[in-house]
Amino acid sequence: MWQYRIAFQAIAGKEIRRFLRIWQQTLIPPVMTMVLYFVIFGNLIGRRIGEMGGFDYMAFIVPGLIMMSVITSAYGNVSSSFFGNKFQRSIEEILVAPVPNYVILAGFVAGGVTRGIMVGLLVTVVSLGFTSFAIHNPVIVLSVILLTAILFSVGGFINAMYATKFDDVALVPTFILTPLTYLGGVFYSIELLPPFWQWVSQLNPILHMVNAFRFGVLGVSDVNVWAAFGMIAVFLTVLVSWAMWLLKRGKGLRS
Amino acid sequence: MTDALEIRNLRKVYAGGFEALKGIDLTVRRGDFFALLGPNGAGKSTTLGIVSALVNKTSGQVRVCGIDQDRDPEGVKRMLGVVPQEFNFNDFEKVHDILIQQAGYYGMEKGLARRNIEKYLRQLELWDKRNDQVRMLSGGMKRRLMIVRGLIHEPELLILDEPTAGVDIEIRRSMWAFLERINREGVTIILTTHYLEEAESLCRNIAIINRGEIITNTTVKELLLQMDRSSFVADIKGDFGRVPADNPYLMQLREDGSIQFQVHRGDNLNQVFELFARAGIEVVSLRPRTNRLEELFVDIVQADQPQPDGAVIRQPAVAGGNV
Numbered sequence: 001m002w003q004y005r006i007a008f009q010a011i012a013g014k015e016i017r018r019f020l021r022i023w024q025q026t027l028i029p030p031v032m033t034m035v036l037y038f039v040i041f042g043n044l045i046g047r048r049i050g051e052m053g054g055f056d057y058m059a060f061i062v063p064g065l066i067m068m069s070v071i072t073s074a075y076g077n078v079s080s081s082f083f084g085n086k087f088q089r090s091i092e093e094i095l096v097a098p099v100p101n102y103v104i105l106a107g108f109v110a111g112g113v114t115r116g117i118m119v120g121l122l123v124t125v126v127s128l129g130f131t132s133f134a135i136h137n138p139v140i141v142l143s144v145i146l147l148t149a150i151l152f153s154v155g156g157f158i159n160a161m162y163a164t165k166f167d168d169v170a171l172v173p174t175f176i177l178t179p180l181t182y183l184g185g186v187f188y189s190i191e192l193l194p195p196f197w198q199w200v201s202q203l204n205p206i207l208h209m210v211n212a213f214r215f216g217v218l219g220v221s222d223v224n225v226w227a228a229f230g231m232i233a234v235f236l237t238v239l240v241s242w243a244m245w246l247l248k249r250g251k252g253l254r255s
Numbered sequence: 256m257t258d259a260l261e262i263r264n265l266r267k268v269y270a271g272g273f274e275a276l277k278g279i280d281l282t283v284r285r286g287d288f289f290a291l292l293g294p295n296g297a298g299k300s301t302t303l304g305i306v307s308a309l310v311n312k313t314s315g316q317v318r319v320c321g322i323d324q325d326r327d328p329e330g331v332k333r334m335l336g337v338v339p340q341e342f343n344f345n346d347f348e349k350v351h352d353i354l355i356q357q358a359g360y361y362g363m364e365k366g367l368a369r370r371n372i373e374k375y376l377r378q379l380e381l382w383d384k385r386n387d388q389v390r391m392l393s394g395g396m397k398r399r400l401m402i403v404r405g406l407i408h409e410p411e412l413l414i415l416d417e418p419t420a421g422v423d424i425e426i427r428r429s430m431w432a433f434l435e436r437i438n439r440e441g442v443t444i445i446l447t448t449h450y451l452e453e454a455e456s457l458c459r460n461i462a463i464i465n466r467g468e469i470i471t472n473t474t475v476k477e478l479l480l481q482m483d484r485s486s487f488v489a490d491i492k493g494d495f496g497r498v499p500a501d502n503p504y505l506m507q508l509r510e511d512g513s514i515q516f517q518v519h520r521g522d523n524l525n526q527v528f529e530l531f532a533r534a535g536i537e538v539v540s541l542r543p544r545t546n547r548l549e550e551l552f553v554d555i556v557q558a559d560q561p562q563p564d565g566a567v568i569r570q571p572a573v574a575g576g577n578v
Contacts, residue, residue, distance in 0.1 A: 003362065010359025017352075089343035093353075093404070096307050096337040097360035098329035254311050255269060255304075 015111025038130045058131040063214040064186030074116030074149040078156035101247035112153030140216035154239040257321030259443035265315035275301040277467040290454035293464035307337045336410035340417045346390035361408035375403040395426045451549035486544035493536035
């Protein structure tokens with residue numbers, strides 16, 4: 001990897017510069033959306049809901065909303081950027097260069113992770129205007145956020161590899177990611193659900209990530225935190241292997 | 256010394272079943288300026304795409320400067336500079352940023368990258384544009400920028416796929432001078448082009464590919480020696496109807512009033528002038544109908560078309576000639 005550090009820096013640097021250059025489109029909108037969630041769900045509706053998981057509703061939803069913004073930003077950054085590179089054929093600049101596939105993947109993922117974490121930080125700072133919380137376990141907070149950002153960046157990469165038009169980039173976030181996130185315990189504890197739906201919810205990987213993160217922040221979780229780490233590790237292994245296989249085949253890149 | 260490029264039995268069958276390359280062999284020596292010519296869809300870009308790792312091969316072997324593409328793909332890429340046919344920039348990036356990134360992909364430290372960027376941008380008269388976004392550049396500037404990008408890591412072998420397409424003649428000639436200079440400095444160049452004049456004036460060796468097969472592979476000199484006739488166009492004053500119709504020069508009156516004719520090897524132009532003089536026709540000016548290589552190219556490719564009985568004639572049937 002060390003001999004390819006400059007190539008990695010070149011790809012990652014380009015990706016980071018890209019989303020910073022258009023910060024009005026990449027950093028501000030997710031923060032605005034979360035502010036609306038804080039105001040409407042946390043402040044207005046949350047007052048009527050009262051406590052959830054032993055915390056006031058606003059504090060309860062903050063970790064989930066931070067996680068939601070990280071997931072969508074990391075995924076969206078890599079899927080749109082990599083597809084844009086494919087569409088403009090500027091990906092050929094990298095394909096003709098002596099850059100191994102794992103460095104290409106790592107470079108794009110680094111861009112997604114950086115944007116995801118930056119948006120997560122901005123949402124965290126904004127959330128402090130609505131509620132206050134202490135970090136229960138910073139190591140879990142950092143590791144969950146980092147692994148989740150990596151996981152969804154790789155997911156966005158795979159989406160872009162398969163995509164043949166811009167609509168394809170929006171399909172997975174609209175029909176898979178958003179429903180799984182909303183049903184992933186961001187706004188409620190699954191204890192509120194009947195046992196069958198609790199069991200169904202356990203199959204949703206985002207539920208485990210949101211709860212692991214919530215445990216790191218608040219110290220409460222609907223799931224076993226270590227099982228959540230295990231699930232993230234399994235998904236990460238599967239998605240990285242999938243992405244590497246696609247790169248090796250040149251899916252959508254080489255005829 | 257190993258050859259710059261060795262291709263052995265290279266086949267490419269696309270997903271739909273189209274066989275773009277039918278097991279071609281090709282060798283390009285180090286220091287050569289080599290033309291790979293062929294009609295549209297003949298397999299030129301597929302061949303160069305496989306060498307550049309932009310197209311997956313079906314079978315066969317590719318070695319660049321002695322390095323096997325299957326065993327050390329990154330090693331091959333380090334030796335190669337690629338200038339594709341179509342623009343493949345991010346239009347919103349600046350010239351300098353694109354080049355510094357490209358140098359980064361090749362693992363170049365920024366100091367060396369900046370020196371090479373300045374050197375090649377100045378040589379190709381783009382230095383003043385270094386801070387412009389690509390979308391602000393003209394087509395000719397983008398072509399030159401692609402050459403700079405392909406050279407930034409100082410490759411041994413430069414692949415140019417239609418490098419001067421759509422470029423005006425003045426810029427084209429300055430690009431030719433630049434390419435000749437870097438070739439003299441040791442860079443092997445493989446060129447595809449539809450401007451046969453370009454191939455004739457720049458290249459020493461040539462291969463013609465048609466329908467996925469190499470049908471000619473020789474030196475430009477040898478190829479031109481195969482020509483046994485040349486076509487000319489003469490602007491005349493006088494009545495063309497007075498020229499005997501049974502003359503051996505296949506004379507034709509063109510729409511613009513000029514005369515087109517062919518002269519075979521062994522004949523000379525004096526005989527044609529005598530024929531015109533006897534008919535009381537004054538020749539005002541005379542020019543070749545097409546570039547010599549272009550005439551030969553058309554003959555070779557036409558001769559390679561399948562005959563009604565399915566046979567293919569592999570020798571130039573009526574190879575054009577120069578007198």
